[in-house]
Amino acid sequence: MRKFKAEIFQALAHPTRIFIVQxxxxxEMTAGKISEVVGITQSNASQHLAILRxxxxxxxxxxxxxxxxxxxxxxxxxxxxxxxxxxxAQAMVAMNHVAEDQDAxxxxxxVE
Amino acid sequence: MRKFKAEIFQALAHPTRIFIVQxxxxxEMTAGKISEVVGITQSNASQHLAILRxxxxxxxxxxxxxxxxxxxxxxxxxxxxxxxxxxxAQAMVAMNHVAEDQDAxxxxxxVE
DNA sequence: TTAGAATATTCGCAAATGCTATAGTGGTGG
DNA sequence: CCACCACTATAGCATTTGCGAATATTCTAA
Numbered sequence: 608m609r610k611f612k613a614e615i616f617q618a619l620a621h622p623t624r625i626f627i628v629q630x631x632x633x634x635e636m637t638a639g640k641i642s643e644v645v646g647i648t649q650s651n652a653s654q655h656l657a658i659l660r661x662x663x664x665x666x667x668x669x670x671x672x673x674x675x676x677x678x679x680x681x682x683x684x685x686x687x688x689x690x691x692x693x694x695x696a697q698a699m700v701a702m703n704h705v706a707e708d709q710d711a712x713x714x715x716x717x718v719e
Numbered sequence: 720m721r722k723f724k725a726e727i728f729q730a731l732a733h734p735t736r737i738f739i740v741q742x743x744x745x746x747e748m749t750a751g752k753i754s755e756v757v758g759i760t761q762s763n764a765s766q767h768l769a770i771l772r773x774x775x776x777x778x779x780x781x782x783x784x785x786x787x788x789x790x791x792x793x794x795x796x797x798x799x800x801x802x803x804x805x806x807x808a809q810a811m812v813a814m815n816h817v818a819e820d821q822d823a824x825x826x827x828x829x830v831e
Numbered sequence: 832t833t834a835g836a837a838t839a840t841t842c843g844c845a846a847a848t849g850c851t852a853t854a855g856t857g858g859t860g861g
Numbered sequence: 862c863c864a865c866c867a868c869t870a871t872a873g874c875a876t877t878t879g880c881g882a883a884t885a886t887t888c889t890a891a
Contacts, residue, residue, distance in 0.1 A: 609734040609741075612802045617732035621879085622721040625728075629721075638838060651880065653839055658878095663809060672837050672888040682805050686798060690724050693794050697775060733849085750868060763850065765869055784858040784867050833891090840885065848877070855870070861863085 618662035623647060624655050625687065631665065632684035635677035730774035735759060736767050737799065743777065744796035747789035 619625060626645050630636060636644070642652030656676060659665040664683055668675040678684060731737060738757050742748060748756070754764030768788060771777040776795055780787040790796060 608806065609737045611806055612737055612799070613732050613734045615802065615805075616728045616737075620725050620729035620732045622725045623879095625721045625724055639836095648881065649838075650840090650882075654879075657839075669888095674838065680805060680808075682801060686801065687724070689794060689798065690727065693727075693792060694720065694723055696792075735849095760851075761868075762852075762870095766849080769869075781858095786868065834889100835891105836887100836889080838886080838888100840883105842883080843881100845880090846878080848875100850874090850876100851872105853870100853872080856868085857866100858868100859864100859866080861865100 614662050615664065618659055618664050619683070619686075621655070623651075624659060627652075627655060627659065628664065628678065628683055629687055631676060631678045632681075632687070635668070635675045637673045637675055639673070641676065726774050727776065730771055730776050731795070731798075733767070735763075736771060739764075739767060739771065740776065740790065740795055741799055743788060743790045744793075744799070747780070747787045749785045749787055751785070753788065 619628065623645060627641055630641065630644055638652060638656060639649070641656070642649050645652065647655075656665065659676075660667065663679055665676050666679045668677070731740065735757060739753055742753065742756055750764060750768060751761065753768070754761045757764065759767075768777065771788075772779065775791055777788050778791045780789070
């Protein structure tokens, strides 16, 4: 059970796959379009898509000789959005730390 | 930026670390207590905790010669909870698929 | 049926990950 | 000071991952 969750996080644990999932959050796309938008080789895109498929993050639809990909659950888009909020918040903290390095009397408490 | 998000997902992409984060969602714990609860060697626990530390998922507090770990942001607990909902939902779907294998006339639509 | 377009798969290799075992570090009590 | 305790860090090894290049598969059009 935890292993299953871990596999999903593993599927999201790569910048390229995050890019793909974010793109798919806007709507479905063909494999070729994805590799073009993300800016990677066709082979590499196909491999990342296979991982997202195997971990049940995306689903496919076939039309002619194109394959359309879409998110299996909007939850994944939401999770990336939550993560974005968190990253932004942490970036602020990190900037405060930089400020400390430049000025030891910076406005952050509980630092010794 | 995407790399930073990917690193956080990477931190969560292991069953043991999910166990640790779930445990810490209930409150802080010492490193020793964690390795005991999770049922892994002290060394292994320390390595996983180092990863969670480096990826900014947990924070530490020192008391005597014990080190207490806690989640840096309740968001991580929430994410695991969301993931739990999703996994449960998918488990239902999977069970339906099993039913199909046993009975081709099962009660799932859009299957050809 | 043959050519071409869109995806998928396999291969070889460099890099990252996970684990055990083995040090190393820093508090604490005697 | 010294021995212990809780914890962290490193080494070595097997396994996994990520990549481009080459190759296979599948669909469509002519």
